[in-house]
Amino acid sequence: MNLNVEYKGIEKKFYELSQAIVSEAGYYLYDMEYIKGSKTLRVYIMNKETNTAVIEDCVAVDRAFSEPMESADWIPDDIVLEVSSPGMFRKIKTREHFDLSKGQRILVELNKKFGDLFQGENFDKKTANTKKVLCVLNDVGDDYIEVNLDSDFDLKLNLNDINKVALEPEV
Known part of the structure; x- marks a missing residue:
């Protein structure tokens, strides 16, 4: 198991974008994954005070992605964004x-x-x-x-x- 997750290429761009958006919205970016085959960006967020995220938190972060997703020319037009809590049984990777x-x-x-x-x-x-x-x-x-x-x-x-x-x- 390697605790140092390093993103490269488009994943690195998505990580940096996600980090900025989630942080600006007042949440913690727990994890992020980009699935190239389905062009799906999964962003796992949480409120550090509650160690979870409720639906309203996910909706707020999803909305915060709208403008950057539409204006950045490097983001695929048919990308699917999923914003979620990492869940009770969350993976521990870093x-x-x-x-x-x-x-x-x-x-x-x-x-x-x-x-x-x-x-x-x-x-x-x-x-x-x-x-x-x-x-x-x-x-x-x-x-x-x-x-x-x-x-x-x-x-x-x-x-x-x-x-x-x-x-x-x-x-």
Whole structure:
């Protein structure tokens, strides 16, 4: 897992445009993705005070995109704009996402079985054979995350051993 997301080409232009518009509207740009095949720009926003976005927030940001989308000549005419909250079970992909998620429950999907990463530890068979681990995020370093497993066991997971991470709030 690489915490440094770098946009290039048209994605970089969309990121910069999205960052400016969302920030000016008073929100935080949580994530952005441009799907070239369908010419879809997905912008995930949130209010940092509530850690979410309601429909009115999304509508306000959508409207703020209107003028730039019509006037910028580099934007495809048939682009589809989707403005959304990142959701309760949001992906955690960047260092800032991890910083925002400290102390919260996360689901970590590993690229190896848990027991293979921590040989010599006495995990039950189910835990040892799984690639998905539910835990609490304690901290993030340059090449690891520190998590708490079962309220009494802290461990570090190397970012290279992680496929993806998402919030996993109790509902």
